[in-house]
Amino acid sequence: MKAKAIRLAPIPPRALGTGEVEAASGFVLTLARRHSVITATLLRNAIAEPGPGGFAFPGLTRRWALTNVDGYGQYALQMSQRLEQLTQIDNLSRTTLLMLSDALNPMGHASLHEDRHWCDLCLLEDLTSPSTPYQRLSWCVRSSTHCTRHRCRLNSQCPACGARQPYFPSLPFVGHCHDCGERLTRSSPPTSPQDDIELVKSIYTYELIEAIQTLKRPLEHRRLVSWLNAVCDQYRRKPELQSLPSVSSVDNSNLRRWLTGDTKPSLDMLMHFCATLRCSPASVITGQSSLIDFEAVRPADRAKLSVRVKRSESDNKRIERHLYQALRRPLSGAPSLKAVAREIGCNWTYLHHRFPKLAAQIRIRGEKSRAAAAKAQLAQYKDQLSGVLKRLEHMGIYPSIRNVRQHSNMSASVLSKPELRQLIEDRRAQALRGRLSARRAEA
Numbered sequence: 001m002k003a004k005a006i007r008l009a010p011i012p013p014r015a016l017g018t019g020e021v022e023a024a025s026g027f028v029l030t031l032a033r034r035h036s037v038i039t040a041t042l043l044r045n046a047i048a049e050p051g052p053g054g055f056a057f058p059g060l061t062r063r064w065a066l067t068n069v070d071g072y073g074q075y076a077l078q079m080s081q082r083l084e085q086l087t088q089i090d091n092l093s094r095t096t097l098l099m100l101s102d103a104l105n106p107m108g109h110a111s112l113h114e115d116r117h118w119c120d121l122c123l124l125e126d127l128t129s130p131s132t133p134y135q136r137l138s139w140c141v142r143s144s145t146h147c148t149r150h151r152c153r154l155n156s157q158c159p160a161c162g163a164r165q166p167y168f169p170s171l172p173f174v175g176h177c178h179d180c181g182e183r184l185t186r187s188s189p190p191t192s193p194q195d196d197i198e199l200v201k202s203i204y205t206y207e208l209i210e211a212i213q214t215l216k217r218p219l220e221h222r223r224l225v226s227w228l229n230a231v232c233d234q235y236r237r238k239p240e241l242q243s244l245p246s247v248s249s250v251d252n253s254n255l256r257r258w259l260t261g262d263t264k265p266s267l268d269m270l271m272h273f274c275a276t277l278r279c280s281p282a283s284v285i286t287g288q289s290s291l292i293d294f295e296a297v298r299p300a301d302r303a304k305l306s307v308r309v310k311r312s313e314s315d316n317k318r319i320e321r322h323l324y325q326a327l328r329r330p331l332s333g334a335p336s337l338k339a340v341a342r343e344i345g346c347n348w349t350y351l352h353h354r355f356p357k358l359a360a361q362i363r364i365r366g367e368k369s370r371a372a373a374a375k376a377q378l379a380q381y382k383d384q385l386s387g388v389l390k391r392l393e394h395m396g397i398y399p400s401i402r403n404v405r406q407h408s409n410m411s412a413s414v415l416s417k418p419e420l421r422q423l424i425e426d427r428r429a430q431a432l433r434g435r436l437s438a439r440r441a442e443a
């Protein structure tokens with residue numbers, strides 16, 4: 001068989017152009033079924049294009065490459081181009097994340113699940129309808145852990161034998177376990193609450209996949225950068241909110257470099273950032289910009305997300321009373337501002353912002369009390385050390401740090417304090433002087 005003679009059936013991937021689009025990996029299985037061959041045969045004899053000099057796409061037969069064909073790296077590019085060539089169908093890059101290749105961190109492989117995930121209920125619907133089950137692209141993306149339609153967690157293990165499922169099982173079937181052959185569907189998969197952050201991430205991932213179906217060219221990095229800047233500006237205009245990095249759990253320097261365009265976010269990080277702020281990244285592409293949906297951050301979620309939405313006046317009155325009461329406590333053991341914030345159940349930056357004078361007084365008192373406590377502790381250590389040194393002198397033992405530690409329970413870290421070291425040093429000089437004069441007297 002000559003390599004250029006290979007043609008595959010021109011059947012388009014399922015649901016192309018929608019959020020339910022078939023993944024490139026799943027499309028390969030569909031083609032294998034159509035041609036009645038096992039997966040490896042299709043991969044080795046058609047897709048990897050065997051020629052006289054070996055495979056033209058040798059990567060596409062390796063396991064590592066095969067777990068990445070749905071992403072936006074080189075293997076996804078090779079696979080979608082090769083499938084376009086074989087099936088004569090256009091736009092197969094939409095069965096992958098290739099449209100995001102310019103905008104996201106080039107380490108694209110981390111954005112996919114390592115093995116196959118699926119929604120039990122979607123698969124069950126497929127199995128009980130005339131159409132055969134297929135692997136959705138949204139199931140392959142790591143930031144997607146839930147089915148958007150059924151709001152249930154995606155499954156990744158066979159309910160019968162517990163086996164994990166490879167992207168390319170030897171028999172090209174999606175609905176059954178590659179190991180035991182049982183159906184891969186549970187009748188009642190676990191669901192998550194509406195405001196679960198993992199569910200929000202999954203919904204946004206789905207919306208992003210849906211949005212990239214409309215793109216003609218890959219999403220430009222600078223478009224994502226300007227969108228991120230718009231989101232951050234909107235966030236920062238709300239003074240009662242906490243700092244963006246602490247809320248989004250994206251490191252401050254990382255965020256700064258995303259905003260200047262120096263580095264690109266990974267898909268997973270971007271999704272987490274967007275889910276926390278409740279702004280769907282699909283709006284980068286669709287251009288519908290409500291951006292952050294502050295209303296969507298529900299009260300139950302606020303504590304988890306630590307987004308602070310405006311407190312009521314009575315709340316503030318209560319906090320103020322607590323602050324005055326904290327100021328009346330004795331100076332010894334006066335709490336720090338952070339400790340007071342913990343007692344109230346809010347963040348110390350909020351106290352700092354809303355009650356600057358009281359917060360400053362509490363902070364100063366806290367520092368004073370800590371300094372006084374440290375001073376008292378040091379005096380106690382000094383007393384203890386001079387007792388030990390006196391004892392060593394009586395026993396005729398040289399006053400070194402090692403000997404002090406051997407003859408007391410004082411730890412190395414305590415003895416490393418400069419004041420205590422000085423005490424030992426003084427005693428040592430004194431001992432040396434004593435010995436010297438004793439020797440002189442002998443002479």
Ligand SMILES: [Zn+2]
Pocket residue numbers: 119120121122123147148149150151
């Ligand atoms: Zn589903």
Ligand SMILES: [Zn+2]
Pocket residue numbers: 158159160161162163177178179180181182
């Ligand atoms: Zn099984």
